[in-house]
Amino acid sequence: xxxxxxxxxxxxxxxxxxxxxxxxxxxxxxxxxxxxxxxxxxxxxxxxxxxxxxxxxxxxxxxxxxxxxxxxxxxxxxxxxxxxxxxxxxxxxxxxxxxxxxxxxxxxxxxxxxxxxxxxxxxxxxxxxxxxxxxx
Numbered sequence: 001x002x003x004x005x006x007x008x009x010x011x012x013x014x015x016x017x018x019x020x021x022x023x024x025x026x027x028x029x030x031x032x033x034x035x036x037x038x039x040x041x042x043x044x045x046x047x048x049x050x051x052x053x054x055x056x057x058x059x060x061x062x063x064x065x066x067x068x069x070x071x072x073x074x075x076x077x078x079x080x081x082x083x084x085x086x087x088x089x090x091x092x093x094x095x096x097x098x099x100x101x102x103x104x105x106x107x108x109x110x111x112x113x114x115x116x117x118x119x120x121x122x123x124x125x126x127x128x129x130x131x132x133x134x135x136x
Contacts (some may be wrong), residue, residue: 004030004033006028006029006033007033007036009027009029010027010029010033010036010037010040010060011040013025013027013062014040014041014044014046016063017062017063018044020065022095023058023063023067023093024062024063024064024067024068024071024093024094024095025061025062025063026059026060026061026090026094027059027060027062027093028053028057028058028059028060029054029057029058029060030056030057030058031052031056031057031058033129034050034058035057037046037050037060038050040060041060042060046061046062046063046067047062047063047064047068047069048060048061048063048068048103049061049062049068050072050080051071051076051077051078052077053077053078059077059079067093068094070089070105071090071093074089074090079106084105084108084109085105087101087104087105087108088101088104088105091104096119
């Protein structure tokens with residue numbers, strides 16, 4: 001069976017999860033691979049949630065039930081829509097360095113705080129500003 005690079009990476013992610021290397025995995029794959037992805041996760045009884053990313057890709061979160069449940073609770077298909085706090089939580093769940101995640105969070109909050117201090121804006125405009133900062 002010949003696997004695409006993306007499918008091979010997915011299989012390696014499953015291996016890492018099963019060996020306890022990670023509690024939560026985010027795999028971005030091709031939509032055409034969904035049957036393989038779903039089949040493997042269901043067969044192994046691995047909790048997961050899948051979100052579309054554009055026309056051709058999907059984000060597949062899988063791992064420990066409690067970690068996947070946090071992602072379900074956040075319930076945002078686009079990672080750019082995550083608040084700073086949700087982004088922080090996701091990074092920690094994915095196993096990113098805790099200190100770097102703290103520093104990243106504080107930098108993002110400081111940028112927003114500085115911009116809000118300069119001009120008074122309504123809450124809706126504040127959310128738009130946060131989205132623009134995340135895209136930068």
